[in-house]
Amino acid sequence: MVVNLRKISLVLLPIFAALLLEAAIRFLSYQQPDATTYLAAHGQLLLEMLPFFVCHYLASTRSGRPALLIWLGGFIGYPLLSNILAHTIPAYGQWRLLEIQGVVFAMVASVLWFIHHFYGRVKQGPRSWIAHLLSLDFMVALSLFLWAFTVAGVFLYTDNPMVNQPLQMIIDFALITEKLPLFMHYFWQFSLMALVLFGVYWFNRYVLIRRLLAVHGLIPFLAGGLIFILLFSTPISALLLLMPLNNVTDFTLLPSENHNPFDPFNSQMTFWLLMFSTPIILAFERKSQDARVADIARRQTRTELQMLQQQVNPHFLFNTLNNLYALCLERSPQAPDMVEKLAGLLRYTVYQGQKEQVSLVDDVRYLQDYLALQSMRYTDDCHFQCTWPTQAERWQLSPLLLIIVLENAFKHGVEKASKPCELRLALSLDDNRLVFECENPIGQNAQAPVDEDNSGLGLENLRRRLSLQYANRHELISEQRGTHWYTRLQMELTPC
Template sequence: MLKHWATGLKQHFSAFAENQLAMMAAILLESSIRQFSFQSADAFTFLSIWAQLILESLPLLVAHYLMFKAQGWRALLIWTVGFLLYPMLCFSMADFDSGYADWSLFSVQGWLLLLGASLGFGLSRLVAKGDHSRYSQFVTRLFSLNSVLLLLMICWAVLWSAIFASTDDPVRNQPIKTVINSDTLIVNFYYFLDYLWQFLVMGILVLWVYWCNRYLLIRRVLARSGVFAYMTACLIFIIVGTPMLATVVLWLPMNIADWTFLPSEDYNIFAPINFRFIGLLLAVSTPIILAFERQQQGKAIAEIAQRQSQTELQLLQQQVNPHFLFNTLNNLYALTLTGAKEAPAVIMQLANLLRYTVYEGQNQRVSLAQEIQYIQDFLALQGIRSANKCQLKVHFPEQTQHWQLAPLLLIILVENAFKHGVEPSQELCFVTINIDIEGATLIMRCNNTLPKRATFGETGIGLDNLKRRLTLLYPGKHHLRVQKQNAEWQTELRLELEPCTAP
């Protein structure tokens, strides 16, 4: 019990940590920006800023957590209260109360960072679902490495353009405070646009280095010729590419006579620090690219394996016992020759079995009531052949329509009992089928007598089929026990059921 409780606590903590990871990153980023604007090197000041931002952002953190626990209009209501009404209340209090405004660190910038983190987490959850709708495919492309880096570059350019436009003569007053003044930004909007296109050019140059590293150096050189060739190609790229990129940066009008936007901060395109900067870009981008490429490759392999598993499951589900079918048709033929009144009922039961196998067997889940009805039709047909020598005892649970499971699982145990226990027997035999539900767990026990000369060393194709399907469909959620006890064959299946979804 204690181990189960500890495991559950660990799972809840992992889910909570995953939910809050992006939000914590946004708060840490806002804390760093605040620390940098204060020009403080004190760790205690940073921790104080971080703690106050967490305190002021607590309603947003709670709303973010609860939103992904709720569904439908409840989730929308929680999001509206946490991410819209609460920030509006905070900003209104800052306008009317100067004391609160001086104390509060919660700003529009911090709110936008938290909002972006929450929306990004939600989009990543959609991508993780892996469905193939157009919307999901669009979100997947939006979260590709290229798209994310492009978005980050644009955000970086907009942010620094706004900071420069909020500062008087920013190039000559380095270092500047990373503060955005909305009033000054509106007045200097022309300067904001002028700074924006120049920062975008610098961002595009950095993305060009990433693009060359990913599609030329890694995919063409590293993948085909190995590490040594990749290292030499990187060296060539640094030596040849650095002066070219530096020349483009020097064309920007923001540069002044005594200071430039090169890492060397001068007009020397061959300065060693410029080469080191390009080398650093390659060194930082390479593990990110390799990790992303490995993730994409693993995802593609997983999708292929999933399709193969689905194909295998379909083949397993569509296996109809030909021996049982031929025997039933022979019995039906005998009934029609004698004009027995049971013939129409037998035809209907056989049609129900085939219909269930062909149509319902294609579904991922069926109700437990449907599966038990299928077993009852099967037992009715078996009763025509073996009623004189087989004593059958069955017990089925009530309220079976509320649970669902994969189709054509339980019937395998019943077929196995008749195939190995009843059909080869020349004397009186019995089959006991008992199905119960405890909580959300189905417990099926199927026992049958064995013929005196039976050799039962192998489990048979049917049980192998069942074991394979259980492994694919219910990993870690089932337990199958098969054993021979004296002259009796005993099987027990425990399976975690799923509640039926509302139509």
């Protein structure tokens, strides 16, 4: 239960952040700093935004069209319904706090969460657009853009905002449309300030941290930071003083709030920007480095798995060619059929065997074709008792795993056992768990079916692949029981 609550909390976290942001803006707009107003604003918005929480969570538990319909119902349908009720029921219209601004906050938060969730599930390349979208650079730039847009909207709501302080924290989108030139007059100036802040972040990340701290150590990093503060603060402050908003009154938008670009407080602000951004950048760099290391490990694992799968192919091919050679020596009419079966098996090995996952029904058919090929050789010398699973088309697994057990049963069992003999094979499904049992006879002087030739084939190959692809999701038993060798493999499958 604790794990489920934690998962639900993480899913709803962005919507809760949107709620708090909207509630804070509403509370500040009242200019009544008391606990009753604070709790009332937060409580009412929580009640009004409850459908966002519900629909966001329900959409996160589904996929495809159902998820989209639930999301649209919550984030499009509910605001439209609320707007209709506000115009038809005057009492509701006076009570309602949730406006388009809060709806936009909730929608953006939900969309960003789904983008993040999608990014975590899909394997991304180094140039993936979604990787760039979720990069720290983009997020910082987006945050600064939203800050510039928000502050410009707040300035627009108040006449002569540099004089009439404090400002009401309200953004009126209808007013923005009506007074678009004035809004753009405010927006470009705050965008310039945002560009300066982004420049501090960019220089800190790509010059101070990556080129000095990461390569040369702490002392060059501190020295470089100090030089940047002393050389950067004054000319940038002088540049920002040229903005029209800073020429209205004695009050300015600089950290020093005056017309002195040499004021030490401007340099102190640059210092605090570096101070607060450095831990965030370092944490993100560490996460990115861990992701790159994990990606390298996955690539190495995939390469090893491909090598292991390729090792199965020659083993099977040589055994089958030996069988075909024996039939040709006997001038058996079964030889053409064996060639046809062999071609089909090799086709599966070459094309399907290189995939990460194949359908269980295809892998079962591969085993059946292999047994059909072997029955051409042994005819009445060996009886095959087989049980096959139902609903195998619902599940998938790594290819060419099960055949290793069957090949060993023939190589180390049937070929060396006294004839006639019997090979028992049983595959069954218990929900998503596959149980594969194989029991074959062994001769009195025959050795256990292990890798006697030290070529990396057989059961050691199987154990290695299982440890790489089904870690903690499989169980393999292989042991001698009297005159028979018994192998039992359990593994958890994934749905198709």
